[in-house]
Amino acid sequence: MSIKKNLLKILDDLPKEIILVAVSKTKSNEEIMEAYKVGQRVFGENKIQEMALKWSELPKDIEWHMIGHVQTNKVKYMSEFVSLIHGVDSLKLLKEINKQAIKHNRKINCLLQMHIAQEQTKFGLNEKELFELIDSYEFGNLKNVNVKGLMGMATFTDNEVQIRKEFSYLNSIYLKLKNRIPDLNVLSMGMSGDYRIAIQQGSTMVRIGSSIFGIRNN
Numbered sequence: 001m002s003i004k005k006n007l008l009k010i011l012d013d014l015p016k017e018i019i020l021v022a023v024s025k026t027k028s029n030e031e032i033m034e035a036y037k038v039g040q041r042v043f044g045e046n047k048i049q050e051m052a053l054k055w056s057e058l059p060k061d062i063e064w065h066m067i068g069h070v071q072t073n074k075v076k077y078m079s080e081f082v083s084l085i086h087g088v089d090s091l092k093l094l095k096e097i098n099k100q101a102i103k104h105n106r107k108i109n110c111l112l113q114m115h116i117a118q119e120q121t122k123f124g125l126n127e128k129e130l131f132e133l134i135d136s137y138e139f140g141n142l143k144n145v146n147v148k149g150l151m152g153m154a155t156f157t158d159n160e161v162q163i164r165k166e167f168s169y170l171n172s173i174y175l176k177l178k179n180r181i182p183d184l185n186v187l188s189m190g191m192s193g194d195y196r197i198a199i200q201q202g203s204t205m206v207r208i209g210s211s212i213f214g215i216r217n218n
């Protein structure tokens with residue numbers, strides 16, 4: 001199937017209020033432009049330098065989302081243009097994003113990444129760490145970062161009950177946080193294999209790569 005057909009099929013399947021991040025990591029400009037021509041404008045990358053290169057070469061009305069783990073020393077390469085950083089999981093990183101945002105006289109939208117999966121290797125905060133961060137004096141002083149919501153990844157498993165439980169847990173934390181910060185409007189959860197479950201559990205934004213662009217070789 002072509003990228004165009006894949007994308008149209010996904011769009012047809014998504015409720016219209018759900019935002020689709022087309023995950024284009026490792027994919028070429030030509031492949032991205034196939035999705036762009038169908039009307040897709042939101043793309044997700046997991047390597048900052050790769051995203052910066054694509055930003056410099058592709059149409060400027062593309063919204064670039066950083067969905068991967070972010071190293072503090074690389075924030076500067078995307079601070080001019082990134083439209084949403086999904087994987088923020090420390091105050092240190094938020095402070096650096098704030099600092100770089102000030103340099104560019106803008107506000108940078110961020111999601112706080114939660115650890116909900118059973119795997120040890122994934123990044124993210126637990127519930128206690130999330131509320132400690134939100135309640136900290138320093139967080140209150142970060143005027144150039146806009147926390148829009150939460151992001152999380154479920155365990156990589158075929159067990160749908162497990163996946164549903166993890167997404168439902170993330171949604172419950174999101175709703176608690178929204179009580180404190182009513183402006184939140186993004187719950188980023190769901191990938192090619194589990195986005196339907198994620199939407200049933202309250203996702204507002206899905207990050208889909210292989211179901212649009214085909215499997216990645218690297």
Ligand SMILES: *Cc1c(COP(=O)(O)O)cnc(C)c1O
Nearest residue numbers: 023046067191192207208209210
């Ligand atoms: C690669 C990636 C995705 C997309 O995964 P697919 O299974 O290809 O849809 C989503 N979220 C994150 C954080 C990723 O790194």
